[in-house]
Amino acid sequence: MAAPESGDGNNGAARMVTLISSDNTRFEVEAAAASLSQTLQLTILDGGGGGGDGIPLPNVDSATLSKVLEYCIKHAPAAANGGAPNATAVDRAELERFDNEFVNIDQSVLYSLIMAAHNLEIEGLQSLVAKKVADMIKGKSPMEIRRTLGFPDPTPEEQAEMNAHMLEYGWAYE
Amino acid sequence: MNRQDLLSLLPDCVLGEIVTRLPTRDAVHLQLVSSRYPNAWRASPLNLDVDYRDAVRVLVYLRCHPGPTRRLRLERLSTSYYGDFDHWLLFSPALAGLQALELQLQTLDVSRRPLPPPALRFAATLVLLSFRRVDISEAALHGLLAGCPALQTLVLDECVGFARVRITSASIRSVAVSSSSNLDHATVTRPRQIIIEDAPRLQTVVPFRHRSNNHSDDDESGGGSSCRRSLDLRIVSAPKLRVLGSLSTKTVRKLELGATVFKVIDRIVKHVHGNSASHEKRSEVRAICLATTMPSVKVLALEDVDRMHINDFLRCFPRLERLYLKGSQGIFRSEGTYGVKLNPIECFELYLRRIVFNGYKGDTSDVKLVKFFLTKARVLESISFRFSRSNNNVCSEEEWIADQRFRMRLKNRASESAKLSFAHDEGYRDDDVYCCGEYARDVTDHIHYY
Numbered sequence: 001m002a003a004p005e006s007g008d009g010n011n012g013a014a015r016m017v018t019l020i021s022s023d024n025t026r027f028e029v030e031a032a033a034a035s036l037s038q039t040l041q042l043t044i045l046d047g048g049g050g051g052g053d054g055i056p057l058p059n060v061d062s063a064t065l066s067k068v069l070e071y072c073i074k075h076a077p078a079a080a081n082g083g084a085p086n087a088t089a090v091d092r093a094e095l096e097r098f099d100n101e102f103v104n105i106d107q108s109v110l111y112s113l114i115m116a117a118h119n120l121e122i123e124g125l126q127s128l129v130a131k132k133v134a135d136m137i138k139g140k141s142p143m144e145i146r147r148t149l150g151f152p153d154p155t156p157e158e159q160a161e162m163n164a165h166m167l168e169y170g171w172a173y174e
Numbered sequence: 175m176n177r178q179d180l181l182s183l184l185p186d187c188v189l190g191e192i193v194t195r196l197p198t199r200d201a202v203h204l205q206l207v208s209s210r211y212p213n214a215w216r217a218s219p220l221n222l223d224v225d226y227r228d229a230v231r232v233l234v235y236l237r238c239h240p241g242p243t244r245r246l247r248l249e250r251l252s253t254s255y256y257g258d259f260d261h262w263l264l265f266s267p268a269l270a271g272l273q274a275l276e277l278q279l280q281t282l283d284v285s286r287r288p289l290p291p292p293a294l295r296f297a298a299t300l301v302l303l304s305f306r307r308v309d310i311s312e313a314a315l316h317g318l319l320a321g322c323p324a325l326q327t328l329v330l331d332e333c334v335g336f337a338r339v340r341i342t343s344a345s346i347r348s349v350a351v352s353s354s355s356n357l358d359h360a361t362v363t364r365p366r367q368i369i370i371e372d373a374p375r376l377q378t379v380v381p382f383r384h385r386s387n388n389h390s391d392d393d394e395s396g397g398g399s400s401c402r403r404s405l406d407l408r409i410v411s412a413p414k415l416r417v418l419g420s421l422s423t424k425t426v427r428k429l430e431l432g433a434t435v436f437k438v439i440d441r442i443v444k445h446v447h448g449n450s451a452s453h454e455k456r457s458e459v460r461a462i463c464l465a466t467t468m469p470s471v472k473v474l475a476l477e478d479v480d481r482m483h484i485n486d487f488l489r490c491f492p493r494l495e496r497l498y499l500k501g502s503q504g505i506f507r508s509e510g511t512y513g514v515k516l517n518p519i520e521c522f523e524l525y526l527r528r529i530v531f532n533g534y535k536g537d538t539s540d541v542k543l544v545k546f547f548l549t550k551a552r553v554l555e556s557i558s559f560r561f562s563r564s565n566n567n568v569c570s571e572e573e574w575i576a577d578q579r580f581r582m583r584l585k586n587r588a589s590e591s592a593k594l595s596f597a598h599d600e601g602y603r604d605d606d607v608y609c610c611g612e613y614a615r616d617v618t619d620h621i622h623y624y
Contacts, residue, residue: 093612093613096612111183111184114184114188115184115188118185118187118188126188126191127191130188130191130192130195131195133192134192134193134195134196134200137192137196137200137203137204138196138197138200139200140200140203141203142203142204142206142207145203145204145207146207149207151207151208161206162206165205165206
């Protein structure tokens with residue numbers, strides 16, 4: 001019975017696809033949302049992921065996948081409209097708020113999210129997380145960056161190297 | 175045991191995505207943190223903010239980067255050293271394919287030759303072009319704009335050398351223009367007219383001014399001489415225009431939207447206090463002709479608008495959803511039931527949802543205006559009042575707010591659910607440009623203060 005309908009056969013009800021995380025949790029989402037992933041888009045266009053057989057994602061665990069899908073579901077309508085041009089300013093402001101809230105997370109989660117966005121090739125999410133990390137680095141001294149990113153304190157050699165670098169590029173430290 | 179750091183685990187291309195988003199200074203800092211980063215930096219497109227004072231050293235530093243560069247911002251550039259950059263801008267392979275160019279000169283030095291052929295080098299790829307205090311001739315500017323097929327954002331901030339800009343562009347989305355102010359050379363040509371001739375994708379038009387420069391304006395505002403510095407703005411065809419403002423007597427002297435014309439008019443206002451009478455010269459903007467309406471505009475910011483003529487604006491933008499008001503003047507006089515019935519204000523019926531008063535004072539006229547909105551706008555969801563702290567010394571802030579709410583009470587509100595909220599207006603001093611709230615951010619992010 002589970003014959004997957006073809007990609008263009010769209011009769012009102014949104015087509016659903018199933019994604020399976022590395023720890024075997026099944027997620028059922030609208031094809032439009034999952035298609036934000038360039039990686040998944042082709043499979044979905046070919047009619048995969050429908051019915052009983054899901055699309056396995058061995059690189060993404062369930063916690064991360066649910067987070068990723070939260071992003072996709074939120075952004076799918078805007079993406080379907082062809083992005084910004086048609087979206088109202090209110091919608092855009094709302095999406096921006098969502099995005100800011102969305103990346104306000106623990107570093108380990110952020111890391112998984114970066115990798116998932118990269119593996120699944122979700123362009124918007126990739127740039128969102130990259131921007132988040134860049135913002136974490138902006139305006140900080142090298143020592144502060146090390147601490148923010150969880151580096152161990154520098155060894156004496158590293159410290160010497162830092163000092164030499166500071167001498168050379170002093171302008172960047174004024 | 176040390177926990178693993180976040181970035182070390184990322185593949186190079188992801189790291190590059192992050193590095194390319196960092197301002198130059200931070201990218202330099204990052205070099206130190208891990209030995210991997212210099213490689214990631216060299217492999218990712220540049221995003222350069224160059225303060226002139228660092229420029230020479232930055233140029234040296236950049237020699238080891240092969241490019242490309244996505245964005246280049248040169249700050250506090252001094253014209254006398256311009257030659258140093260000319261060569262770099264013209265020939266550096268690292269700059270090939272530049273998408274965003276922001277040039278900001280420290281001061282306008284009109285004795286120097288006008289700006290640069292280098293900008294032309296990037297015309298084909300430029301998405302964003304922002305000039306501050308640049309002297310550029312009308313022909314050169316038009317030549318440059320005509321050569322930019324992908325340009326989306328244009329900022330002309332205190333630029334001189336041209337009297338008129340005509341914008342005809344299939345790609346342009348946002349335009350911001352300020353008139354140069356602190357410059358009194360008689361020989362300098364100032365921009366006087368902006369004509370949006372044909373811009374099918376244009377969404378945002380932001381005329382603005384720098385607050386730091388207008389103290390002198392305020393002193394002489396009685397004489398209306400600030401108008402000298404404001405511009406004529408004519409919009410012939412911009413069917414997608416959504417965000418407009420801030421319109422003020424100090425930024426726009428004449429606004430032509432198709433056949434509709436708003437114009438600054440100086441008039442004498444008589445004040446009578448008991449036996450003494452005084453005269454005040456006041457500049458106000460009003461519609462001379464109200465024919466074309468602009469249903470595409472959803473967000474409008476008005477500054478120093480005369481309350482008496484606010485309906486002119488509301489009628490001109492029948493689908494207005496958000497209205498930002500700042501420092502209104504004059505006395506609001508309702509047109510009475512007849513006036514409004516004969517000529518209803520369309521945006522009140524279905525569209526106007528949010529009003530923001532910046533620099534709210536709360537005098538009788540302000541309250542009258544608020545009550546007018548509350549009795550007429552049917553779908554209004556909220557009115558925000560942003561007031562500055564120094565406003566009310568007489569009573570405590572809570573008392574003042576309570577008093578304001580009391581005075582705004584109405585039996586016949588058009589929209590029961592409209593919320594009134596009061597907040598401090600912290601950024602009020604320098605937020606001229608941000609009048610349209612977050613809606614003009616794509617362009618206002620590229621206007622800078624220093």
